[in-house]
Amino acid sequence: MSLGRQILIGQVLIVALFLASWELATRTGVIGIDTLAPFSTAVERLIELFGTESFRRDFGATASRVAIAFAIGAPAAVICGFILGEWREVERMTRPVVNFALGIPQSIFLPIFILVFGIGALQKIVFGITHLFFVTLVNTIGAVRSIPSEQVTALRSFGASRWQIYLRLYLPGMLPLVLTGLRLGMIFNILGVLLAEMYVAQNGLGKAIFNWGESGDTVPLTAAIIAVSVSTILLNEIMRVFERRAMRYRLEVGS
Amino acid sequence: MTRSFLIKTAATIVFLGVWEGICRAGWVNPIILAPPSAIVAALYSSGWQFLDAFQLTILCIVFAAALAWLIGIGFGLLVGLSPLGYGIFSPLLTGVFAIPLITLYPLFLVWFGIGPGSKIAFAVLSGSIPIALNTMDGVRLIDRGYIKLARSIGASPLQAYLRIYFPLSLPAILSGLRIGTSLVVISVVVCEMLASVNGLGFWISYNRTLFNTGHVYLGITLAMACVMLVNFGLGHIERRYAALGEARPAKAARV
Amino acid sequence: MKSDVVPKPAAVSIRGVDKKFGNGFHALDKISLDIADGQFLSVVGPSGCGKSTLLQIVAGLVPASGGKVLLDGHPVVGPQPHEVAVVFQDALLLPWKTTLQNVEFPLDLQGVPAAERRAKSLEMLDLVGLSAFADAYPQQLSGGMRQRVSIARGLAQDPRIILMDEPFGALDEQTRIRMGQELLRIWERSRKTVLFITHSLAEAIFLSDVVVVMGRNPGRILERMEVPLPRPRSSDVMGSDVFGQMRNRLWHLLNDEIDRTDQAAPEL
Secondary structure (H helix, E strand, C coil): CCHHHHHHHHHHHHHHHHHHHHHHHHHCCCCCCCCCCCHHHHHHHHHHHHHCHHHHHHHHHHHHHHHHHHHHHHHHHHHHHHHHHHCHHHHHHHHHHHHHHHHCCHHHHHHHHHHHHCCCHHHHHHHHHHHHHHHHHHHHHHHHHCCCHHHHHHHHHCCCCHHHHHHHHHHHHHHHHHHHHHHHHHHHHHHHHHHHHHHCCCCCHHHHHHHHHHCCCHHHHHHHHHHHHHHHHHHHHHHHHHHHHHHHHHHHHHC | CHHHHHHHHHHHHHHHHHHHHHHHCCCCCCCCCCCHHHHHHHHHCCCCHHHHHHHHHHHHHHHHHHHHHHHHHHHHHHHHCCHHHHHHHHHHHHHHHHCCHHHHHHHHHHHHCCCHHHHHHHHHHHHHHHHHHHHHHHHHCCCHHHHHHHHHCCCCHHHHHHHHHHHHCHHHHHHHHHHHHHHHHHHHHHHHHHCCCCCHHHHHHHHHHCCCHHHHHHHHHHHHHHHHHHHHHHHHHHHHHHHHHHCCCCCCCCC | CCCCCCCCCEEEEEEEEEEECCCCCEEEEEEEEEEECCCEEEEECCCCCCHHHHHHHHHCCCCCCEEEEEECCEECCCCCCCCEEEECCCCCCCCCCCHHHHHHHHHHHCCCCHHHHHHHHHHHHHHCCCHHHCCCCHHHCCHHHHHHHHHHHHHHCCCCEEEEECCCCCCCHHHHHHHHHHHHHHHHHHCCEEEEEECCHHHHHHHCCEEEEEECCCEEEEEEEECCCCCCCCHHHHHCHHHHHHHHHHHHHHHHHHHHHHHHCCCC
8 A cells, every 4th residue: 555545544544533532522421511512513503603693794704804804915915025026125125124023923912903903893904914914925025036037037038028027937936935925824814813803802703702712602612613623724725726736837837 | 243233222222212202292192102111110010010920921831831842842753753654644733733723712711711721721732733843844854774773773762762863853843942932922922811810911901901001012022022032042042053963074084 | 715714604694585575576586695704795786686675684674574584593583783783875973972972872872881882982983093083073074984983883882793785885986995995904803794785896806705796676696706815905906817807707797687687677
């Protein structure tokens, strides 16, 4: 049996074992319902929850904040990254600032965001944007850097225009790393929005999760955690598929 | 060097002066930005009360970091040496790391209560994953020859792990420790901010609700200093160790 | 010099050793080979003939699929650090330990008292000519020096048998020849039983009492040749007629084998 197949079987076994022991321990009462809801009960509740108006509103609020933050922050980060990557002198000047910002733990600045932006949707969106901005920026700068300068010179000597160089060389060359940056940015963005909602908010999935936790209501709490986990894992894996495609595309164009 | 030090000191003094001036002049809402003087004053207000909070947070961090190191390194060493173990666990842990783990914190509150237990447990979870992932990567890249060497010189499994594989993968482990320990610090503070009755994060949140902006800035500055201290300290060791490994033959003398 | 003496009992006796890998590759086909006590025996062969696998089976690092290996009549079931030392192609030194600490390391693991293992290791470092570098770190040594440290580490285990798996394969030609001379000098002073794996015909003839030629697909012994050169040898023997004839013979043997297997396995 090949190693790849053994790995796949191992992974399936471990996930199955995890879910089975979770289900078994909670069903048999080894772990009480006050501590953890059985997996199946939580999934049932999740389906019910999506039927309720309030949960749909919370889920929608969070999803729209994440989407807006991404729609504003991602293009901004990619454009800034492209400019910094192309404009070496500016990049060299701003590098300490960018590195410093990358090293700063943004999560602990949450109280200041509330002081400045209040507790509404705006604050969640801004917090999401700051979470995604720098990681996407740095990856985009790296993407520009990954374009070999000899290839630019070669294309120029063939008489290619600036736009042709961007379209034929930069776009396929940068795509994989930019997509990595966008994927990581999205993960941080979701984390930022949910954290902000858990801290202080009027609505949203984070707020709902936190309230269920405070009241010890484990069934909807577990259900919501499953919803968040499954959707982020799916999103992450889907974006990775695009990354791999872009990588193949880059190799094909490059050859 | 003294010259640049002078310039930096002067720049800092000017910066603080302008900051203080802007706040004194009333150009910025005092709830949003506290002047440096208010931040310093927060140090000794209410009888150095924040020191108690800070002390508790540090204890939680030390305890959680020790556990995260032990679990992360131990798991990584055990799993990383076998291609099958690495193949199974590396993608699984990477996938889990994409989940906004903070949504699990309410569950930890249910399990471990509002005291330090829930903070420590959550910090161990979020900190040990990058440590385990980096350790695995480090161990996997060990020259397979060392495994044969260990067996041929009669090293027991424990001796082989502790005295050969662990030091050989130390550069990767150190970079995992830097990331993981930073996450431990952030996790403890953020969890305290979200729900707690004591600790630095609680102190920040509590003062935010009272609009003691100076206190909030002081607390956040301290938390950030802890993260930077970890980052800088472990980063320093990491670079020194990496330099040791890369050192080229000083005098490649005869044969 | 050796043929007319009463034959010593075999230090290593390889009996019908067979090795098939999980993917069906037949690495070794019923190999039988004896190495006398104190003998220097080299194995040469094209890549893929299983010579490294054979060494690892003798070392107890890899299990055989069939047959057995006897060391002084006792079957090998696993690594035997007190009996057998292995020198690998890479020096595999520990970069955070000094030369001396690296040589001491196996003895340290076995719990040998500090003073004793230090004395032993210094002696071995002296033997390989690296006493002056006892406190240097591996990164400060050249490739050849590192390999000599690795040989000293093997010798310090005080084994009766040393297995060397292309120990000079990663070195440049010049260093390699000098390391061969160095090894010969060390061996003539310690007279251990040596199983030496190499690609280089000249190296094998120069060093050995016996040269074994292996073929591939499956790995098996093509010929076993005594080297009729007197000892002690100097590098001058490489210019002798006997040396040239042996080398020629080995070269043709290997060439025919490569031609044959290339036709049988065109992907090579």
